[in-house]
Amino acid sequence: LKKAKLGAGPAKWEWQDGDDWREFAAEDQAMLEGRYVDLGGKAKFTTQDFSFNKAHQTLYEVNFSKMAQVNKETKKSRNIRRKDPEGGTSAAWEWWNDDGEWAQFAEVDTALLEKAFSSGITPFMTKKLSFNEGYDSLYIFDFDVMTQVNSDSGTSRKIQRTAAGGSKIFGHTKGEDDAYADVLLAGKDSDATAGAAAGVTFDLGLPEKFVKEQKAKGAQSLRKRPRDYGPIVSKDKHGTKCFNEMLKNEQEFTGEWVVFYHSYSCAAILYEVQAAVGSVLFRFKAEFAGLPRILAHGFKHIPDASRMLEEFPKWKDQDHNPAFKAVGLCGTSSLLAPDDEAPAKSVFLAGYSVGCLAGVLEKLLKSVGVPAGKIAKLAKDIISLACKHGLDTTGIPGGKKCKSGRSGHMLQIFLRRELCDKYVYPAFPYGVPDEKRNLPFSKYLATKDPIQGQVRITLNPDVFLRATYARMFTYSADPTYYNNRPDFIKELVGLLEPILGDEDVRVKA
Numbered sequence: 001l002k003k004a005k006l007g008a009g010p011a012k013w014e015w016q017d018g019d020d021w022r023e024f025a026a027e028d029q030a031m032l033e034g035r036y037v038d039l040g041g042k043a044k045f046t047t048q049d050f051s052f053n054k055a056h057q058t059l060y061e062v063n064f065s066k067m068a069q070v071n072k073e074t075k076k077s078r079n080i081r082r083k084d085p086e087g088g089t090s091a092a093w094e095w096w097n098d099d100g101e102w103a104q105f106a107e108v109d110t111a112l113l114e115k116a117f118s119s120g121i122t123p124f125m126t127k128k129l130s131f132n133e134g135y136d137s138l139y140i141f142d143f144d145v146m147t148q149v150n151s152d153s154g155t156s157r158k159i160q161r162t163a164a165g166g167s168k169i170f171g172h173t174k175g176e177d178d179a180y181a182d183v184l185l186a187g188k189d190s191d192a193t194a195g196a197a198a199g200v201t202f203d204l205g206l207p208e209k210f211v212k213e214q215k216a217k218g219a220q221s222l223r224k225r226p227r228d229y230g231p232i233v234s235k236d237k238h239g240t241k242c243f244n245e246m247l248k249n250e251q252e253f254t255g256e257w258v259v260f261y262h263s264y265s266c267a268a269i270l271y272e273v274q275a276a277v278g279s280v281l282f283r284f285k286a287e288f289a290g291l292p293r294i295l296a297h298g299f300k301h302i303p304d305a306s307r308m309l310e311e312f313p314k315w316k317d318q319d320h321n322p323a324f325k326a327v328g329l330c331g332t333s334s335l336l337a338p339d340d341e342a343p344a345k346s347v348f349l350a351g352y353s354v355g356c357l358a359g360v361l362e363k364l365l366k367s368v369g370v371p372a373g374k375i376a377k378l379a380k381d382i383i384s385l386a387c388k389h390g391l392d393t394t395g396i397p398g399g400k401k402c403k404s405g406r407s408g409h410m411l412q413i414f415l416r417r418e419l420c421d422k423y424v425y426p427a428f429p430y431g432v433p434d435e436k437r438n439l440p441f442s443k444y445l446a447t448k449d450p451i452q453g454q455v456r457i458t459l460n461p462d463v464f465l466r467a468t469y470a471r472m473f474t475y476s477a478d479p480t481y482y483n484n485r486p487d488f489i490k491e492l493v494g495l496l497e498p499i500l501g502d503e504d505v506r507v508k509a
Contacts (some may be wrong), residue, residue: 011036015069024080025051036064036082037449041162044341045318046072046432062431066117066143067163072428082163091117096150096158098401100394106130117143119162123231123346140232145342147350151235156477157404168297169289202469204418211255214417214446219250220259221335223449230338230345233398238479239348246335246412246475251473255415258445260331260343260424260455262292265351266395266444268385268476271365277368279502284465286489289411289472293459295367298326305425309433319431319456329457331413333445337452341429344410349477351408359394369423370499381495387490390480406477413457413464414471417442423463427456472498 012019024032027053035045053060059072060079063449070077082248083404094112096357105113109129116124129138137152141159149156154197160257171440197326217223232238250259264271271290278284278291301323302308309330315321321330335344337367361379370378384394386446391409416425437444437453464470476482 012083014081014083016081022079022081022207023337024113027051030213032062032080032210035062039064044331044429044432045475046428046430049341055272059432061426062292063164065161066439068193073327073348091129092162094162095162096160099506102160102466113141113159115163116141118202125231126385129398140235142346145350147232147346149232149349149375150428151231152204153405154236154238156232157405158307158350159485169339177246181185200460202419204415204416205425206256206327206417206469210446214253219247219254220333220445220451221250222246223451225334225450228345233345236349238482239477241483242348242410242474242475242477243335243345246410246473249412249414249473250335257416258333258420258424258442260333260413260415260431260457262329262331262411262413262457263342263347263351263421264292264409264411265392266294266357268351268391268407269361269393269396269399270357272386272489272492273361273364273382273407273496276496277500278461278465279489280497285467286493287486288331289474290409291328291465291472292411293464294461295326298323299458299460299462302458303460303462304422305456306422308456308458309425312431313432319427324431324456327460328431329459331452331455331457333426333455334450334452337450339452339454347408348410349406349408350475358397361396368500374499378495380500382492385488385491385495389484389491390478391476391488392478399463402479404460404478404479408477410475410477412473412475416469417446419463419469422444423458423460424455429454 011029011033013024013032015024023029031047031049035043035047035170037229041043044061044065044346046059046061047058048057049119050060059393061070061072062068063084065440067080067082069080070230091114093105093113097103101463104110109131112126112128113124117128122141122144122330124141125138126141127138129139132139135152137150140149140151141147144148146159146161147156148159174481176211217461228234229240229243233243246261253259253300271292272286274294275284279286284291302311308324311323312318315324318324319330330342332339332344336342358468362375365375365378366372380398383396387400390402392402394401394407420442422441424440424441426434428434432454437448439448441455464472474485476485481488
């Protein structure tokens with residue numbers, strides 16, 4: 001990320017008290033400014049370090065993008081602001097254009113968006129936009145996940161806000177899928193070997209009475225919760241179809257399985273290639289789903305959730321730490337719940353991040369054993385094949401935007417109930433453990449309705465490549481790619497099989 005220079009003098013941090021603004025204590029200002037400089041003006045983090053909180057040790061979430069401070073126990077939110085020495089007073093609003101750059105909204109649109117944002121309205125629906133004159137389309141803005149959707153065309157775009165008084169940020173705060181790309185780029189050849197999908201076995205078996213009770217309770221996402229897809233998905237025919245299918249899957253699997261959802265966008269090409277590699281090497285059912293993690297490095301150190309929880313307190317950057325990114329996946333426990341971050345029905349169409357994946361595909365191919373002399377051509381052929389079938393590949397040099405502009409994907413992950421506590425833990429944003437839902441977590445999912453909240457999954461390929469233990473399904477927001485995906489995967493496997501099917505390459509992988 002590229003940031004403009006901060007002002008010469010110390011910035012002041014204030015919190016809103018009714019109509020007045022009051023300065024934070026000096027030590028709190030220093031803490032906030034340090035995090036702001038280190039993490040950037042769009043970051044969120046959780047902390048117990050406020051001076052007024054020493055006797056309570058309550059967890060607070062600070063969101064620089066929204067300039068808000070939230071008490072995680074009471075859910076009370078306060079506005080905060082940063083006053084830099086140069087006296088910045090107005091927020092900036094931008095949208096992600098077709099050239100892969102951030103472009104500013106017109107001044108009148110910026111004022112409208114800032115007013116809606118400040119009022120706490122989300123989603124915000126309007127036709128009163130300068131670029132919409134003469135078209136009269138309804139636009140839906142979701143300020144929780146920062147997306148803009150044209151309800152007529154279904155086109156979804158990412159938006160961003162730079163807070164008043166904050167340093168200007170060019171680019172984006174990394175979503176987890178493109179942060180995983182950083183892990184691939186940083187990986188060493190010595191530790192970049194594919195998972196073997198072997199070596200662990202579990203005795204599975206649940207009481208028949210328990211399974212019947214879970215089936216009677218129905219789909220996990222619909223337990224004591226209405227079938228409400230929200231204004232964005234419900235206005236989209238294809239999106240509605242995908243949500244219907246995902247809930248149908250939930251109903252079918254609900255007895256012996258728990259379900260989680262992971263949203264992504266630019267990393268789709270990586271997930272698809274890893275799935276195809278899994279198909280060639282380990283007979284993974286790539287026709288059903290992409291595969292977020294296949295490389296074994298990282299899982300030797302953190303093979304499951306209990307080990308991750310042991311390591312988590314050491315990570316000052318929480319789930320942005322490279323050790324988490326190498327093995328972990330962020331998700332939610334409900335398709336329909338209004339979670340704190342990236343609720344499924346808000347992020348499905350656009351996905352959860354934008355970013356550049358230059359060089360990442362080549363690094364991945366090298367990591368799974370493709371000979372060096374074949375990598376460049378194979379990468380080019382894969383990108384061409386992806387474009388042919390309509391997969392959005394704008395993050396990769398030579399890639400193209402998908403036809404609909406809806407680059408989001410949803411990975412539906414089913415895991416046997418017996419394995420839930422071993423590989424998944426309930427979390428707040430940034431991976432902070434949620435002890436209240438850890439009854440253990442499998443008990444919460446079986447008994448506490450309605451179900452909601454984030455999770456962190458240790459997606460160990462020894463387990464998640466095996467249909468006995470886990471089942472996954474990919475749903476793509478772009479209808480063209482959704483319909484073409486089976487053919488794309490078949491042809492992609494066809495590209496990889498002659499290379500990875502070679503005995504020497506297979507042994508190396």
